[in-house]
Amino acid sequence: MVTVKLLIDNKEILADEGETILSVLKRNGIYVPHICYNEGLVPIESCDSCIVEVNGRLVRACSTKISDGMKISVNSPQATKARKEAISRILRYHKLYCSMCENNNGDCVLHEAVIKLGINSQRYIEKPYPVDDTGPFYVYDPSQCILCGRCVEACQDFAVNEVIWINWDLNPPRVVWDNGNPIGNSSCVNCGTCVTVCPVNALMEKSMLNEAGYLTWINKDLKKKAIEAIGKAEDNFSLLMTFSELEAKARESQIKRTKTVCIYCGVGCSFEIWTKGRKILKVEPKPESPANGILTCVKGKFGWDFVNSPERITKPLIREGDKFREATWEEAISYIAKRLREIKERYGPDSIGFIASDKMSNEEAYLLQKLARAVIGTNNVDNSARYCQAPATVGLWRTVGIGADSGTIKDIENADLIIIVGHNTTESHPVIGSKVKRAKKIKGAKIAVMDVRRHEIAEKADLFIKPKPGTDAAVLAGVAKYLIDQGWIDKEFIEKRVNGFDEFKESIKGFTLDYVESISGVPREQIIKLAEMIHNAKSVAVLWGMGVTQHLGGADTSTIISDLLLITGNYGKPGSGAFPMRGHNNVQGVSDFGCLPNYLPGYQKLDDENVIRKFEDAWGVKLNKKAGLQIPQMIEGVLEGKVHALYIVGEDTVMVDCGTPLTKQSLEKVDFLIVQDMFMTETAKLADVILPASASLEKDGTFVNTERRIQRFYKAMEPLGDSKPDWEIIQMIANALGANWNYRHPSEIMDEIAKLCPIFSGVSYSRLEGFNSLLWPVNEDGTDTPLLYTNAFATPDGKAILYPLSWKPPELKDEVHKVVVNTGRVLEHFHVGNMTRRVEGLRKKVPETFVEVSKELASKYSIKNGDLVLVKSKFGGEIKARAIVSDRVEGDEIFIPLYASDPSKGVNNLTGMIIDKASGTPGYKDTPVVIEKIEEGKGKSPLPLDNWRYHIKERKSQIGIEVEKKWRREEFKPLTS
Numbered sequence: 001m002v003t004v005k006l007l008i009d010n011k012e013i014l015a016d017e018g019e020t021i022l023s024v025l026k027r028n029g030i031y032v033p034h035i036c037y038n039e040g041l042v043p044i045e046s047c048d049s050c051i052v053e054v055n056g057r058l059v060r061a062c063s064t065k066i067s068d069g070m071k072i073s074v075n076s077p078q079a080t081k082a083r084k085e086a087i088s089r090i091l092r093y094h095k096l097y098c099s100m101c102e103n104n105n106g107d108c109v110l111h112e113a114v115i116k117l118g119i120n121s122q123r124y125i126e127k128p129y130p131v132d133d134t135g136p137f138y139v140y141d142p143s144q145c146i147l148c149g150r151c152v153e154a155c156q157d158f159a160v161n162e163v164i165w166i167n168w169d170l171n172p173p174r175v176v177w178d179n180g181n182p183i184g185n186s187s188c189v190n191c192g193t194c195v196t197v198c199p200v201n202a203l204m205e206k207s208m209l210n211e212a213g214y215l216t217w218i219n220k221d222l223k224k225k226a227i228e229a230i231g232k233a234e235d236n237f238s239l240l241m242t243f244s245e246l247e248a249k250a251r252e253s254q255i256k257r258t259k260t261v262c263i264y265c266g267v268g269c270s271f272e273i274w275t276k277g278r279k280i281l282k283v284e285p286k287p288e289s290p291a292n293g294i295l296t297c298v299k300g301k302f303g304w305d306f307v308n309s310p311e312r313i314t315k316p317l318i319r320e321g322d323k324f325r326e327a328t329w330e331e332a333i334s335y336i337a338k339r340l341r342e343i344k345e346r347y348g349p350d351s352i353g354f355i356a357s358d359k360m361s362n363e364e365a366y367l368l369q370k371l372a373r374a375v376i377g378t379n380n381v382d383n384s385a386r387y388c389q390a391p392a393t394v395g396l397w398r399t400v401g402i403g404a405d406s407g408t409i410k411d412i413e414n415a416d417l418i419i420i421v422g423h424n425t426t427e428s429h430p431v432i433g434s435k436v437k438r439a440k441k442i443k444g445a446k447i448a449v450m451d452v453r454r455h456e457i458a459e460k461a462d463l464f465i466k467p468k469p470g471t472d473a474a475v476l477a478g479v480a481k482y483l484i485d486q487g488w489i490d491k492e493f494i495e496k497r498v499n500g501f502d503e504f505k506e507s508i509k510g511f512t513l514d515y516v517e518s519i520s521g522v523p524r525e526q527i528i529k530l531a532e533m534i535h536n537a538k539s540v541a542v543l544w545g546m547g548v549t550q551h552l553g554g555a556d557t558s559t560i561i562s563d564l565l566l567i568t569g570n571y572g573k574p575g576s577g578a579f580p581m582r583g584h585n586n587v588q589g590v591s592d593f594g595c596l597p598n599y600l601p602g603y604q605k606l607d608d609e610n611v612i613r614k615f616e617d618a619w620g621v622k623l624n625k626k627a628g629l630q631i632p633q634m635i636e637g638v639l640e641g642k643v644h645a646l647y648i649v650g651e652d653t654v655m656v657d658c659g660t661p662l663t664k665q666s667l668e669k670v671d672f673l674i675v676q677d678m679f680m681t682e683t684a685k686l687a688d689v690i691l692p693a694s695a696s697l698e699k700d701g702t703f704v705n706t707e708r709r710i711q712r713f714y715k716a717m718e719p720l721g722d723s724k725p726d727w728e729i730i731q732m733i734a735n736a737l738g739a740n741w742n743y744r745h746p747s748e749i750m751d752e753i754a755k756l757c758p759i760f761s762g763v764s765y766s767r768l769e770g771f772n773s774l775l776w777p778v779n780e781d782g783t784d785t786p787l788l789y790t791n792a793f794a795t796p797d798g799k800a801i802l803y804p805l806s807w808k809p810p811e812l813k814d815e816v817h818k819v820v821v822n823t824g825r826v827l828e829h830f831h832v833g834n835m836t837r838r839v840e841g842l843r844k845k846v847p848e849t850f851v852e853v854s855k856e857l858a859s860k861y862s863i864k865n866g867d868l869v870l871v872k873s874k875f876g877g878e879i880k881a882r883a884i885v886s887d888r889v890e891g892d893e894i895f896i897p898l899y900a901s902d903p904s905k906g907v908n909n910l911t912g913m914i915i916d917k918a919s920g921t922p923g924y925k926d927t928p929v930v931i932e933k934i935e936e937g938k939g940k941s942p943l944p945l946d947n948w949r950y951h952i953k954e955r956k957s958q959i960g961i962e963v964e965k966k967w968r969r970e971e972f973k974p975l976t977s
């Protein structure tokens with residue numbers, strides 16, 4: 001970094017070359033307003049409030065880069081006058097009634113500017129537009145909108161949803177949704193990014209209204225009159241501003257801001273959550289949020305109602321016949337200890353199984369596996385990564401050594417070519433979806449998508465490939481062979497850093513263009529095109545998801561993805577690598593911290609004597625070295641009479657495991673079932689004891705996101721009722737079974753982990769304060785590893801392994817079951833919906849499970865939108881749901897979301913216990929069915945017509961806010977010179 005010298009109001013200041021004037025001023029505590037500037041966006045240059053004088057010229061501090069010797073005058077008469085004029089112009093569009101405004105929380109930049117610039121009058125112009133409160137989550141008040149454009153920049157170029165824009169031709173201009181749609185009937189996906197960045201109260205979370213502030217609750221009419229009265233004081237409102245300053249200060253004791261991490265998908269968005277007692281007022285992501293910056297999706301921003309749901313379980317419950325009765329913690333824990341002891345004595349430790357949730361913290365996952373291993377004496381501990389992520393992990397273990405993303409989200413953003421396989425990025429990992437869209441729109445990256453379903457990111461792609469279900473591996477092998485045949489491989493990389501090239505080449509020799517085309521239905525031109533795109537790209541990142549991993553052969557497809565990256569040298573350099581998209585917020589962490597049947601925490605091997613000795617010494621016990629059961633094996637183990645007790649933490653196994661009828665049968669049969677959860681799930685209904693768990697907002701802990709990023713979350717409120725954090729409950733059970741644990745805080749658990757696991761040796765709570773984070777492996781000195789494999793792969797000789805492909809075509813359908821079910825997430829709901837179903841706005845947008853039927857099938861079976869369809873599986877189960885006829889699916893394929901609006905509609909009623917041998921993961925998406933229309937729906941769609949999906953073609957894509965149109969208007973002439 002080159003240091004340059006500046007003169008600011010005649011004072012010499014050193015700064016880094018490339019900085020903006022605003023950044024230097026801020027760092028040196030010199031105030032200028034900056035109303036349209038937000039650190040998480042790019043300079044919009046629409047307000048002129050940051051003007052300073054440089055060498056006699058008035059320039060914008062937010063966008064002007066410094067240079068050596070620059071003379072900046074902040075306090076020159078011209079600059080001061082220009083800034084005051086800029087704020088006065090803004091005040092024509094924004095009425096100051098700060099003490100009754102929900103935005104007056106000590107961080108309103110306009111409020112600050114008015115006070116600091118000593119402005120004490122305004123000339124507000126009434127606007128003819130009513131408030132738009134038609135959406136479920138936020139409101140737009142045009143009369144308070146200062147036309148700064150932050151919201152538009154956020155929506156167009158960061159979230160890249162391209163919904164809003166400013167119509168500069170209107171009088172006065174205003175923000176517009178699509179072609180002028182009301183918010184609630186527009187293509188807005190409610191990601192809330194626009195609301196987050198709005199500097200004033202023009203865009204506001206509905207949950208803030210009448211709640212933030214001491215005077216905001218007063219009724220509408222009274223408020224209107226009070227605002228009119230305040231308006232009369234517009235010639236001199238300095239007293240009012242002083243009062244509102246005090247009121248803002250007083251809000252500090254009313255509103256608590258707590259840093260937390262999202263509990264939905266694996267992006268790991270972090271933010272501050274604002275609470276007033278138990279009321280959740282808003283979620284505010286920060287520019288410094290490492291994974292997401294200012295971005296969120298609708299679930300992270302608005303999906304928190306479940307925390308205060310009246311359906312939360314708040315007391316331990318013990319089964320009595322068909323009913324549950326409330327119990328004290330002491331009674332429930334001693335009953336559990338007694339039963340587990342009896343079962344262990346009678347059938348041995350391996351008759352007990354532990355299923356971890358991917359929503360537990362790392363510390364809780366560690367304690368659960370410690371309970372299984374050190375207290376019970378079994379390795380029967382697994383987590384729901386088994387349902388989705390394990391095949392990707394196996395593919396990466398086989399080839400590069402670490403079963404996790406090889407780089408960070410930044411590497412995805414910086415890739416020249418982003419390949420997405422079997423992943424609906426914008427709905428499953430929406431913030432990464434936005435970053436992919438931004439990479440294309442703003443940075444010119446190319447996108448190739450391979451998927452059986454034409455979803456949003458497929459529509460945006462430069463190349464969309466639609467293979468037959470389960471044939472992605474063949475297509476990728478075809479691409480690999482073509483690259484090798486053309487000599488379009490990185491020979492030097494292969495020579496220096498990779499083993500097994502010849503065996504790999506041999507294994508794919510049969511994947512000629514003709515063969516691949518015949519098996520996958522993908523035209524040879526598309527295979528060649530993808531190979532060309534890879535060849536022409538400086539860096540390639542591959543993202544994949546459940547469209548790969550939930551097929552039989554998911555481990556092989558994951559392997560060939562990694563092979564493809566290896567032969568083209570796309571590991572270990574910025575903007576490249578393998579990115580299996582981790583689905584749940586802590587699916588990565590729960591595996592990393594030991595809830596796997598064949599690994600101790602930190603992926604330390606059960607058959608390594610030194611490792612075993614280390615854990616035995618630390619825990620003071622003898623360990624069982626036999627690998628434990630995976631979840632499907634535990635379920636089968638019950639039916640076979642080998643497993644007699646299960647302890648399920650935070651998983652709705654009945655709904656999420658493959659083959660609901662069989663899973664239910666197993667859980668009904670097991671001798672003793674403990675379920676720890678927040679809600680009476682379908683699994684909890686079968687329990688012998690239910691233990692009430694706390695929400696993440698009610699405890700401290702850490703999560704690991706899809707990038708291997710460890711982040712802290714903090715307690716925002718007390719546990720509801722008698723519920724307790726999982727780590728406390730697990731400790732109580734362990735101690736009742738004779739352990740002598742004495743963890744007082746999760747940080748102490750992390751300290752123990754750091755001592756035992758080399759990949760976490762430098763992890764501590766103090767290093768993770770606030771928005772700080774660490775990407776494992778973390779060395780003892782705290783240095784972490786954002787990008788893996790820069791020098792060596794995680795294999796014994798440091799070289800990657802090109803793993804030969806052993807793939808066979810899937811045999812899915814039979815003569816009767818000719819239709820294949822695809823499943824996946826929808827944006828509004830998480831997984832089967834146990835949390836999001838309890839968020840009113842989300843339920844309103846997607847109320848019920850639907851079946852998306854291809855046009856071909858719709859015509860064959862005379863199915864129209866809204867008709868009730870019976871879907872019967874080859875494996876025995878069935879569901880009934882209303883149809884949406886769609887061109888997102890093709891041919892003999894239907895799509896049913898994972899979201900189950902009621903248990904009878906859960907897609908796992910259809911799936912079967914067919915398991916990918918390499919990973920133990922069920923082939924959820926290998927489900928052949930028959931379909932039949934059973935009732936006319938009179939055309940009413942199960943997806944309400946105000947859903948964004950119906951309006952997507954009404955979006956208006958543009959770069960930025962088209963600020964030049966603003967400056968062309970008479971009233972806004974630029975103040976720069």
Ligand code: SF4
Nearest residue numbers: 155188189191192194
């Ligand atoms: S999609 Fe909707 S909520 Fe998200 S930034 Fe755009 S307008 Fe705002």
Ligand code: SF4
Nearest residue numbers: 145146148149151198
């Ligand atoms: S609504 Fe948009 S343009 Fe209006 S003040 Fe808020 S961020 Fe600025």
Ligand code: SF4
Nearest residue numbers: 262264265269297300
């Ligand atoms: S669900 Fe995922 S993308 Fe959405 S806010 Fe949470 S972590 Fe971010």
Ligand code: FES
Nearest residue numbers: 034036047048062
């Ligand atoms: S902050 Fe610089 S122009 Fe608005």
